[in-house]
Amino acid sequence: MTNSNSNSDSTIDNNSGNGKSKNYQPHLQNSSFTIMDMLAQGQLSQAIYIVAKLRIADYLKNGPKTIKEIAEQSKTHPDSLYRLLRMLASVGIFTETEEEEGRKEFNNNNIDNNNKRKFDITPKAALLQSETIGSLRNLALMFGLESFNRAINDLSYSITTGENSFKHANGLDMFEYFQQDQNRKDAQIFNSAMASLTLSYASSISSMYDFSQFNTVADIGGGQGIFLSHLLKTNPNLSGILFDLPHAIESAKNLFINESGNPRTEDSKDFLSRCKLVEGDFFKSIPLGADGYIIKNVILNWDDDSAAKILKNCLQAMEKTSAKADSTNASHDDDKQNKNNSKLLIIDFIMPEGNKPFIGKFVDIVMLALTHKGRIRTEKEFHKLLNSSGFDINKVIHPRDSDNFLSIIEAIPFSSSHHHHHLTTHHHIT
Numbered sequence: 001m002t003n004s005n006s007n008s009d010s011t012i013d014n015n016s017g018n019g020k021s022k023n024y025q026p027h028l029q030n031s032s033f034t035i036m037d038m039l040a041q042g043q044l045s046q047a048i049y050i051v052a053k054l055r056i057a058d059y060l061k062n063g064p065k066t067i068k069e070i071a072e073q074s075k076t077h078p079d080s081l082y083r084l085l086r087m088l089a090s091v092g093i094f095t096e097t098e099e100e101e102g103r104k105e106f107n108n109n110n111i112d113n114n115n116k117r118k119f120d121i122t123p124k125a126a127l128l129q130s131e132t133i134g135s136l137r138n139l140a141l142m143f144g145l146e147s148f149n150r151a152i153n154d155l156s157y158s159i160t161t162g163e164n165s166f167k168h169a170n171g172l173d174m175f176e177y178f179q180q181d182q183n184r185k186d187a188q189i190f191n192s193a194m195a196s197l198t199l200s201y202a203s204s205i206s207s208m209y210d211f212s213q214f215n216t217v218a219d220i221g222g223g224q225g226i227f228l229s230h231l232l233k234t235n236p237n238l239s240g241i242l243f244d245l246p247h248a249i250e251s252a253k254n255l256f257i258n259e260s261g262n263p264r265t266e267d268s269k270d271f272l273s274r275c276k277l278v279e280g281d282f283f284k285s286i287p288l289g290a291d292g293y294i295i296k297n298v299i300l301n302w303d304d305d306s307a308a309k310i311l312k313n314c315l316q317a318m319e320k321t322s323a324k325a326d327s328t329n330a331s332h333d334d335d336k337q338n339k340n341n342s343k344l345l346i347i348d349f350i351m352p353e354g355n356k357p358f359i360g361k362f363v364d365i366v367m368l369a370l371t372h373k374g375r376i377r378t379e380k381e382f383h384k385l386l387n388s389s390g391f392d393i394n395k396v397i398h399p400r401d402s403d404n405f406l407s408i409i410e411a412i413p414f415s416s417s418h419h420h421h422h423l424t425t426h427h428h429i430t
Helices: 004-010 022-037 041-054 066-073 078-089 100-105 110-116 137-142 147-154 157-160 165-170 174-179 182-207 226-233 246-256 266-276 304-328 359-370 380-387 420-426
Strands: 118-120 216-220 239-244 275-279 293-294 342-346 391-397 407-413
Touching: 004 246, 022 041, 041 078, 041 137, 041 157, 066 078, 066 137, 078 110, 078 147, 078 293, 137 182, 137 266, 147 157, 147 165, 147 174, 157 165, 157 174, 157 359, 165 174, 165 359, 174 182, 182 226, 182 246, 216 226, 216 246, 216 304, 226 239, 226 275, 226 293, 239 266, 246 266, 246 275, 304 342, 304 380, 380 391, 380 407
Parallel strands: 216 239, 216 293, 239 275, 293 342
Antiparallel strands: 342 407, 391 407
8 A cells, every 4th residue: 555645644753753654554544534524625615605695694693593493594404404504513613502411312303403402603603694894705605606616616627728617617707707797696796705805804904014105096906995995094194096897896886875876984985085986997007196006816817918918007007197296296395296106016915935835825726717827926926027017026025914815015116216126136025
C-alpha cells in the first residue's frame, strides 16, 4: 500500500526526532477520513442553502423549538428535517438541546421523539437569519441557484478547456445572463449576496485606510452602493460617485429610494445628497471628478487584458480630472486639491504564495467556473498588471481582522512621479 503520495503523509510526524512516522497505517486511515470529510463538504453547502431557503434560523429567533414546531412552520417532513439539522449541528450550525430525561424516554417512535427533540440557534446559524447585520443568507441562496450549480457541477469543463463552465452550462456569460429579463430573480439574489458580503467587511476595510484624505471617491463597479454609503457615513466631508451597469444602479436606487420616490431613511437621504449615481460600462469609460478611485472585488472577475482595459480607463479618468482641476484651479493652493494626490485603491483578495490555507484559493476556483478567465492574483501579478496599465504601487495593506480577507493596494499614476521605476521595488507592506 505504499506509494510516493501517501509517503508524504507518513513523514510528517512532530513526535519523532527523525521525521519518519512509525505509525504508518493510522496515518493512511486519518488521510482517508480527511478525504471523506472533504467529499462531504458539497453536501454541507447544499444543506446550508436548504435551511437558508426554508428560513429555519428565522423560526428560532426567539428561542429553541421542537422539530415538530419547526417542521410545521417550514412545511417539511419532521424526521428528514431532524436528520438535516443533526448534521448541521455537528459543525456548529444550530444545536440540539433536548434534556437528559427526554433522552431516556426516546424510543423508536419518531413522531414521539420529534415532540421532544429541540434545536436552538448558534452564532453560525444566526448568520443565516434574514434581517440580522452581517447576514449571509443571500450568499447561501446564491449557492442554491440552478445557474450557479450547473456551472459548479460542470467544473471539469473549465479544468479541461480553461474556459468558464457558467457559459458552457447556461449558454451566456454570467454578467450577460443576469441582464436577461427572465433571470431577474437570479440577478437580484446575486446582487444581494454581493451586498451582504460587502456589509460583512465594510467597517473592517474602512478602518484599514484613511479615506478622509479625499474630496470625492468614485466606486467603480460599486454595485448597490453598500460600501460607498458606509464610507460616506464614516467620513462626513466625503462626496461619492457610484458607477456601475444600469441593472446595478437600478438596484441601488431601490435600496435607497422607496416606491414614492423618497429616500427610505435619514441615512439614505444623506447618502443621496452627497453621491451621484452614474450608469455606464467601465470597459468604455469611467466618470471624471474624483480624487480617489476605488475598484473593489472587480479585477478578480476578469482576465489580464480586460482588467488592464478597466485600469487604463481609470487612469484616463484620473488624468483628465487632474488636467481639468489644474486649469480651473491654477491659483488654488488647497492640499487636498493637489493634482498629484489622485489615487487608485484596489480592494481585493491577494493570493499568498505557498501551501497555506486561504479562502481565496477556493474563491479562485469559483472565479474559474463563473467568469471569463477571472482569477485571484498574487502580489507579483498585481504589480505586473498595474505597471502595464500605467500605475505604480505605493503600498499594500493586508487585513488585520479575521472577518475580512481583502487587502488594499494603493496605486498612483506614473505621471504623478518622476521616479516611478524605483517605486515598484520600494513599496512597503503594512
